[in-house]
Amino acid sequence: MNWQSIRAIFVFEMARTFRTLTQSVLSPVLSTVLYFIVFGAAIGSRIQSVDGIGYGAFIVPGLIMLTLLQQSVANASFGIYFPKFIGTIYEILSAPISFVEVVIGYVGAAATKATAIALIILATSGLFVEIHIAHPVWMVAFLLLTAVSFSLLGFIIGIWAKSFEQLQLIPMLLITPLVFLGGAFYSASMLPPIWQTVTRFNPVLYLISGFRWSFYEVADVPVGVSLMAVCGFLAVCIGVIWLIFKTGWRIKQ
Amino acid sequence: MASIISINNLSKTYASGPPALRDVSLEIEEGEILALLGPNGAGKTTLISAICGLVRPSSGTVTVGGHDIASDFRAARSLIGLVPQEITIEPFERVINTTRFSRGLFGKPRDEAHIEKVLRSLSLWDKRNARNLELSGGMKRRVLIAKALSHEPRILFLDEPTAGVDVSLRREMWDLVRQLRDEGVTVILTTHYIQEAEEMADRIGVINRGQLLLVEDKATLIKRMGRKQLTLHLQAPIARMPETLAGYGLRLSDGGATILYEYDTQSARTGITRLLADLSEVGIFVRDLDSTQDSLEQIFLSLVEDGA
CATH class of the missing domain: 3.30.70.1560 (Alpha-L RNA-binding motif)
Structure with a gap:
């Protein structure tokens, strides 16, 4: 394994975050604060509790997941798309580095950034509501598994995209709606039976449910199923990336 | 002199269009300056791209320093520095960081003394903390060369190095290439400026429509064909x-x-x-x-x- 090259990509990508600190960190934190004001204070004041947990505290895992998914996808997709767009990808392709190492560098950086922002949001949430983490190890495990999986998805999107429009398409049309409909702000048990069944087909439900369980030990689906879902998604993404690099799709002619 | 690059029956056909390379065979000797001459679309860049790993050859083999570019790509690529034709550079990064990145990417440990030496040799040291987008076109091209030299390659590919640069910078680049050759670096440059090949090269290859028409010692070529x-x-x-x-x-x-x-x-x-x-x-x-x-x-x- 060429760790020196992986480190170079990782450091270079992380440097981008520090160059654009306002948009990288401040912007998601500000959005989360707004969610707290709207959902936590304005709407939450009319909801006593969900599954025995105060509404403000209940939505914290969902809010963290929302940001984690958006940031993982956005960071990883931009990380690989930008060199393609400006042409500096030539350097990656001509370097003595394998595709596995390229992925580790880019996805590692994207997942690190997303996880760091998620932790900042967790800390920020603590200013608004009292948070209790029942299973910190599982919380971190879900956080990391989700960050890596969706960074891999972002990497795939970045390879696939031929324009900035396409780069935005999947996060806007798919990720955000799936998170909103995946129980970020409510429990699936609050829905009518028919919608409860429909929600089961939303993969993000399993992520949010597992993540919320690690906080409050309440879940829409068994935690084992959540864990299997995130691992399954991770495996699918790894498989797709393996295929992309084996065929050189959209990278090498 | 021993070959540092051996190209055997290399062909490349893109998904759309006629063959870009047709059965090209070429031995590049260590320490020489080889100029690949050809009109636009002749296949010069495709040939370089195939050797450097940017495109997949349709058939044929290439070894660099005795290492096959497919089966032993790490050893082969670590010997090569590539300066592309287009000015492709991370706009928001600083000159010194982008040069450090290239060295790290090629698996070399940090060496600030070498980075300084490279940047000074290209008159970029004073601009080391400037963002790439603040540089002139000529300076950006020099940054590309600095990036390619940052990992101490034994072979340097220069794809149209002086396209669009002014006369004084062109002269500077020629001097730099000669200096690199004197240090033992093998230089392969593509150009459609005849003067450049005439001025710089030890040997000249003429390529057109994907075929290598000839490769000849420059003086012999002029004498034989003249x-x-x-x-x-x-x-x-x-x-x-x-x-x-x-x-x-x-x-x-x-x-x-x-x-x-x-x-x-x-x-x-x-x-x-x-x-x-x-x-x-x-x-x-x-x-x-x-x-x-x-x-x-x-x-x-x-x-x-x-x-x-």
Whole structure:
């Protein structure tokens, strides 16, 4: 394994975050604060509790997941798309580095950034509501598994995209709606039976449910199923990336 | 001299379009400057891209320093520095960081002394903390060279290095390339500036429509392919050429004041002695004479046109 090259990509990508600190960190934190004001204070004041947990505290895992998914996808997709767009990808392709190492560098950086922002949001949430983490190890495990999986998805999107429009398409049309409909702000048990069944087909439900369980030990689906879902998604993404690099799709002619 | 790059029957056909490379075989010797000459779309960049790993060859093999570029790509690529044709550079990063990145990407540990040496040699040290987007076009091209040299390659590919740069920078680049050659770096440059190849190269390869038409030592090429022209300045102008001299293919110019005679330097007899005797016989006397040799440009054009 060429760790020196992986480190170079990782450091270079992380440097981008520090160059654009306002948009990288401040912007998601500000959005989360707004969610707290709207959902936590304005709407939450009319909801006593969900599954025995105060509404403000209940939505914290969902809010963290929302940001984690958006940031993982956005960071990883931009990380690989930008060199393609400006042409500096030539350097990656001509370097003595394998595709596995390229992925580790880019996805590692994207997942690190997303996880760091998620932790900042967790800390920020603590200013608004009292948070209790029942299973910190599982919380971190879900956080990391989700960050890596969706960074891999972002990497795939970045390879696939031929324009900035396409780069935005999947996060806007798919990720955000799936998170909103995946129980970020409510429990699936609050829905009518028919919608409860429909929600089961939303993969993000399993992520949010597992993540919320690690906080409050309440879940829409068994935690084992959540864990299997995130691992399954991770495996699918790894498989797709393996295929992309084996065929050189959209990278090498 | 030993080959550092061996290209054997390399072909490349893109999904759309005719073959970009057709059965190219070439041995590049260690420490030489090889210029690949060819018109736009001839296949120069495809050839470089195939060697450097940017495109997948359709068939054929390439070894770099004895390492196959497919099965032993790490060892092969670590020997190569590539300066692309287009100015492709991370706009928001600083010069020194982008150069450090290239060194790290090629698996080399940090070496600030080497980075400083490279940036100084390219007159970039004073600009090391500038963002790439603040630099002029010529400076950006130098940053690309700095990136390629940052990991101490034994082979440097320069794809159209002086396209669009001013005369003084072009001279600077030529000096740099010579300096690198003196340090033992093998340099392969593509160009469609004949003057560049003539000025810099030890050997010249001519490529057109994906085929390598020839690879020759520069001096030999000019000597072998070159035709010379003898210009005879007459004592008195003549109205027309006497018919007895028709076999020489002479041309009159300057209103009949000079006669032009083309001959092949490689033929056993140039015919000059006989021509001068025949001119004297028909009463045409020569005041002065001079001869000029074909430039590489003329040779190149005749090769490309013949191959077209």
